[in-house]
Amino acid sequence: MAVTIKDVSKDASVSIKTVSRVINNEANVAELTKNKVLASVKKLGFRPNKSAQSLRSKKSYMLALLYDNPNKSYLADVQSGIFNACKNTGYNLVIQECNYKSSKLTNDIIQFVKDFKIDGLVITPPLSDMQDFLSNLEASKIEYAVIAPRIMNPDSLYVSSNDYEASYNLTSEIINHRHRDIGFIKGHPKHSASLLRFNGFLAALKKHGLEPNEQWIKQGNFSFESGFDAGVEIFESSKIPTAIFASNDSMAAGIMKSAQMKGMEVPNDLSLTGFDDSPIAQQIWPALTTIKQPVQQMAAHAAKILIAKFDGLVDKTKSKEFKSELVVRESLKLL
Amino acid sequence: MAVTIKDVSKDASVSIKTVSRVINNEANVAELTKNKVLASVKKLGFRPNKSAQSLRSKKSYMLALLYDNPNKSYLADVQSGIFNACKNTGYNLVIQECNYKSSKLTNDIIQFVKDFKIDGLVITPPLSDMQDFLSNLEASKIEYAVIAPRIMNPDSLYVSSNDYEASYNLTSEIINHRHRDIGFIKGHPKHSASLLRFNGFLAALKKHGLEPNEQWIKQGNFSFESGFDAGVEIFESSKIPTAIFASNDSMAAGIMKSAQMKGMEVPNDLSLTGFDDSPIAQQIWPALTTIKQPVQQMAAHAAKILIAKFDGLVDKTKSKEFKSELVVRESLKLL
DNA sequence: ATCTTCTTTGACAACGATATCAATAGGGTG
DNA sequence: CACCCTATTGATATCGTTGTCAAAGAAGAT
Numbered sequence: 001m002a003v004t005i006k007d008v009s010k011d012a013s014v015s016i017k018t019v020s021r022v023i024n025n026e027a028n029v030a031e032l033t034k035n036k037v038l039a040s041v042k043k044l045g046f047r048p049n050k051s052a053q054s055l056r057s058k059k060s061y062m063l064a065l066l067y068d069n070p071n072k073s074y075l076a077d078v079q080s081g082i083f084n085a086c087k088n089t090g091y092n093l094v095i096q097e098c099n100y101k102s103s104k105l106t107n108d109i110i111q112f113v114k115d116f117k118i119d120g121l122v123i124t125p126p127l128s129d130m131q132d133f134l135s136n137l138e139a140s141k142i143e144y145a146v147i148a149p150r151i152m153n154p155d156s157l158y159v160s161s162n163d164y165e166a167s168y169n170l171t172s173e174i175i176n177h178r179h180r181d182i183g184f185i186k187g188h189p190k191h192s193a194s195l196l197r198f199n200g201f202l203a204a205l206k207k208h209g210l211e212p213n214e215q216w217i218k219q220g221n222f223s224f225e226s227g228f229d230a231g232v233e234i235f236e237s238s239k240i241p242t243a244i245f246a247s248n249d250s251m252a253a254g255i256m257k258s259a260q261m262k263g264m265e266v267p268n269d270l271s272l273t274g275f276d277d278s279p280i281a282q283q284i285w286p287a288l289t290t291i292k293q294p295v296q297q298m299a300a301h302a303a304k305i306l307i308a309k310f311d312g313l314v315d316k317t318k319s320k321e322f323k324s325e326l327v328v329r330e331s332l333k334l335l
Numbered sequence: 336m337a338v339t340i341k342d343v344s345k346d347a348s349v350s351i352k353t354v355s356r357v358i359n360n361e362a363n364v365a366e367l368t369k370n371k372v373l374a375s376v377k378k379l380g381f382r383p384n385k386s387a388q389s390l391r392s393k394k395s396y397m398l399a400l401l402y403d404n405p406n407k408s409y410l411a412d413v414q415s416g417i418f419n420a421c422k423n424t425g426y427n428l429v430i431q432e433c434n435y436k437s438s439k440l441t442n443d444i445i446q447f448v449k450d451f452k453i454d455g456l457v458i459t460p461p462l463s464d465m466q467d468f469l470s471n472l473e474a475s476k477i478e479y480a481v482i483a484p485r486i487m488n489p490d491s492l493y494v495s496s497n498d499y500e501a502s503y504n505l506t507s508e509i510i511n512h513r514h515r516d517i518g519f520i521k522g523h524p525k526h527s528a529s530l531l532r533f534n535g536f537l538a539a540l541k542k543h544g545l546e547p548n549e550q551w552i553k554q555g556n557f558s559f560e561s562g563f564d565a566g567v568e569i570f571e572s573s574k575i576p577t578a579i580f581a582s583n584d585s586m587a588a589g590i591m592k593s594a595q596m597k598g599m600e601v602p603n604d605l606s607l608t609g610f611d612d613s614p615i616a617q618q619i620w621p622a623l624t625t626i627k628q629p630v631q632q633m634a635a636h637a638a639k640i641l642i643a644k645f646d647g648l649v650d651k652t653k654s655k656e657f658k659s660e661l662v663v664r665e666s667l668k669l670l
Numbered sequence: 671a672t673c674t675t676c677t678t679t680g681a682c683a684a685c686g687a688t689a690t691c692a693a694t695a696g697g698g699t700g
Numbered sequence: 701c702a703c704c705c706t707a708t709t710g711a712t713a714t715c716g717t718t719g720t721c722a723a724a725g726a727a728g729a730t
Contacts, residue, residue, distance in 0.1 A: 002449075004686060015710040020688060028707055050450055051389035052687035055715050060386070062429070072411035072614070083432045092451060094397070094429040097418045114337075115385055116396075116427060224618050253618045260620040279407070283559050283588045284619055285595040339716060350680040355718060363677055387716035390685050 003046040012040040023048060059310075060117040061091050063303060066109065067124045068100045070223055071250065073278040074295060075124075078147065081299030082122055089307055094118070100126050100190065106136045113142050120144055120306040122299065126190035128158075143309065145302040150192030157305045158319045159298045163193045166291045166324040167200025168207075170273055171245060173289075173326060175208045178335040179243040179271060183216030185230045185255065187247035191222065197247045197275060216241045220251045227254025235262050242271060242335055249274035249281045252288050252331075267333035277327050286330035293324045338381040347375040358383055394645075395452040396426050398638060401444065402459045403433045405558055406585065408613040409630060410459075413482065416634030417457055424642055429453070435461050435525065441471045448477050455479055455641040457634065461525035463493075478644065480637040485527030492640045493654045494633045498528050501626045501659040502535025503542075505608055506580060508624075508661060510543045513670040514578040514606060518551030520565045520590065522582035526557065532582045532610060551576045555586045562589025570597050577606060577670055584609035584616045587623050587666075602668035612662050621665035628659045 005023075009016045014033060021029050022037040029037075040046070054060050065082055069075050079095070086093055096112065098105055112118065121144035127133065128149040134156075137144055145157035152158055174182055184201050187194030205212055215237050218230035227246055231254060234240065246252035252274035259270050266272050266286055274281055277292035301320055340358075344351045349368060356364050357372040364372075375381070389395050400417055404410050418428050431447065433440055447453065456479035462468065463484040469491075472479055480492035487493055509517055519536050522529030540547055550572050553565035562581055566589060569575065581587035587609035594605050601607050601621055609616055612627035636655055 002686095005688095006686080016686095017688080017710060017712095018708085021709090024688085028709090030708065033708080047446075047450060049390070049686050051386055051393075051395070051452060052685070052715090054386035055384070055390050055686080055717085056688045058386075058715090072408045076407035076410055079430065080432060083430065092429050092431075092447075094427050095414065095418065096427075097415060111382075112427075115382060117386060224614065250618070257618065257620045279559065280615065280618060283585070283592065283615060285592045337716095341716080351716095352680060352682095352718080353678085356679090359718085363679090365678065368678080384716050387685090388718075390687085391716080391718040393685090 002049070003044045004049070005046070007044055008037065008040045008046050011044060012037045054117055058117055059119055062094050062116065062118050063091055063120050063122060063306060064094045064096050064113070064118045065122050065124070066096050066098050066127055068098045068127060069124055070221075071248075071278070073280070074276070077295040078122075078124055078299040081296035082303040084296075085300040085303035085307070091119070091303075091307055093303075098127060100130065106133050109133075110136065110140050110142065113140075118142075119310055122302050122306065123147065125149075125193065126188060129190065129192050143306060145306045147298060147302050148191075148193055150195070152319070154319075156319075157302070157309065159302045159305075159322065160320075161193075161293050161298065161322045161324050163196035163324070164200040164203075166293075166326070167197040167245075167275070168204045169200075169326060170275070170289075170291055171201045171204030172208070173328075174243050174245060174271065174273060174332060175204065175210070177243070177271065177332055179241075180210060181213065181216070181239070181241040181243070182210075183218070183234055183241040183244035184212070185218050185220045185227055185244065185246040185251050187251075188221045189219070194222075194247055201245055213241070215239075216244070220247065222248050222250060224250045224254040227251025228258050229254070231255035231258030235259065235264070240270070243273070243332070244270065245273050246275070248276045249278045249288055249290055252290070253280050253284050256284055256331075267331050271333050271335075272331045274331075281327075281329070289329045289332040290327050291324045292327045294322050298322050337384070338379045339384070340381070342379055343372065343375045343381050346379060347372045389452055393452055394454055397429050397451065397453050398426055398455050398457060398641060399429045399431050399448070399453045400457050400459070401431050401433050401462055403435045403462060404459055405556075406583075406613070408615070409611070412630040413457075413459055413634040416631035417638040419631075420635040420638035420642070426454070426638075426642055428638075433462060435465065441468050444468075445471065445475050445477065448475075453477075454645055457637050457641065458482065460484075460528065461523060464525065464527050478641060480641045482633060482637050483526075483528055485530070487654070489654070491654075492637070492644065494637045494640075494657065495655075496528075496628050496633065496657045496659050498531035498659070499535040499538075501628075501661070502532040502580075502610070503539045504535075504661060505610070505624075505626055506536045506539035507543070508663075509578050509580060509606065509608060509667060510539065510545070512578070512606065512667055514576075515545060516548065516551070516574070516576040516578070517545075518553070518569055518576040518579035519547070520553050520555045520562055520579065520581040520586050522586075523556045524554070529557075529582055536580055548576070550574075551579070555582065557583050557585060559585045559589040562586025563593050564589070566590035566593030570594065570599070575605070578608070578667070579605065580608050581610065583611045584613045584623055584625055587625070588615050588619050591619055591666075602666050606668050606670075607666045609666075616662075616664070624664045624667040625662050626659045627662045629657050633657050 005016050005019045009019045123146045125148050128146040220226035274288040274290040277290045281288040281290045340351050340354045343354045458481045460483050463481040555561035609623040609625040612625045616623040616625045
């Protein structure tokens, strides 16, 4: 039915192995032979059978995306970035929803990778920081790239962003708007970004000689609801801050809703900033001042360095830190 | 290295073929033999090599999700539904971002399916309604299930929802709140749901003896921005409707933002309803009265009927229409 | 008792690539 | 000219399953 290497080898009057050499770009094939084979490949429309390749060479040309993330917009961006990086490389993307709390996680994933001969994994927070899990993958010789890990192991592949610095800058911006009473909503405790953002906040306060007020610092988990709840709590306190820095946009939106339900107006009664520049930042009114992260590019880069490694281009692409940028909108006001 | 059929056959003192029969649940294996084999399989921890299976039997145990959808929340729900349906079936999910306008779409997808021996496709709007595309898939003997197609071909696998009816009901609800001047924002012209929702709206108006006002009917494309723009236009007209029915929540949010920027308050100055019950419906204030669709279940069902077909359980599960339900929140007010 | 038929089983080929290793052909060297 | 070395090529084994087909045994029919 389909065109096989055998057909090509006959058409080009060379051996099967020589065709294989050509399509795998192996060394030591005479230029003339190579061209002859490529012509036949093209003429017959030959495409190698992935199953046969996979069986013999133990590769699948599949990457898998591992995630356990409640944030749909983040997921969609990551996925899209990886997908685009795979395009035209012959690799495809299979997805794997995980439960980071499951005790079977490690075994399930290893089994999955072995069963399907998945070539490599792209791992997102909070899985990026599960050292045990990552060590087990390594022990099983599974290739992976992590997005936004806390510990940036120079031996492993990763992409990160300058969360600390961005948070420091955003906090400074708030302070420059003459705010002194600033609340902070922490992100999901298992995401390393949460700590970085909080630390950046604290550092900026300190730098400007301000003290954090524990009453206005709440633990969230990156969800809208956790932001809403934090807002409700803060607005019950005796004194209300003039600005709140939420560790992501969803939580900021939650706070805005709780504020509006209390009859407060943003930014007149309360300034508010988010983080991530997810779609919701622009879909509420007033729109959020926030930090834009190049999520798609980060994810694409993660896939690229993995693929580069498979293709032996070890030095072509490397782990990298991406820069975020401040996006000024209406939710932050000069006091 | 890994345990193969051969190892199992030795351990169980049967032929390789018999082991194969057992793991594929073929008929005509004596109960005794079967148990013996299963015991060995378990004892040795045997797992069939997917590449070899794939090579020989031309199956991959992979489904692919095709989408070209700007709505990240919808995508995430669909994906999650399919993923859960695949769980414990041995099937996995690979994703394929498409451009429904691309002329190469059909060829690319067919090539992709052939290359990777993808067992079946789950197809989402607006691809669900591209008849040419679907016919080509059929001609290539590619299995697929469509989500929310306009034409429900009884020979094909599909899942749908009662958009027309739901829209009719929601419109009636608006009218029951004594609104007579009602605007409507249409959805993406290529999505069949758009037409169904619009027709349901018109039918309800007619039933209550109301005439649609062309000035308040705008074409959107399901995006927040298109809703925002439609809002801006409507609020420039000489007379403003007392209620607007947007064909999805994102557009409703866009309208709300444009209203708030004009200084109007929802629902006091304007009632607003959406469709889909996506997260944003609750993340804005006031929260949207909307229609909740069981997107995850629909997607899961699509995957299930595909897998059931592969496994020969033709009559176990079938195409199905899902029911949406009205979700009452604060954005719709009695006039 | 003999002939069918059906159930159960296994030997061996086949799927379509890559890996191993040997063979051949030039090119350079002393 | 004999020798070695390297670049190029091909014959054949191999990956781990499933498919084909024939054989053996059990059960049923006459």
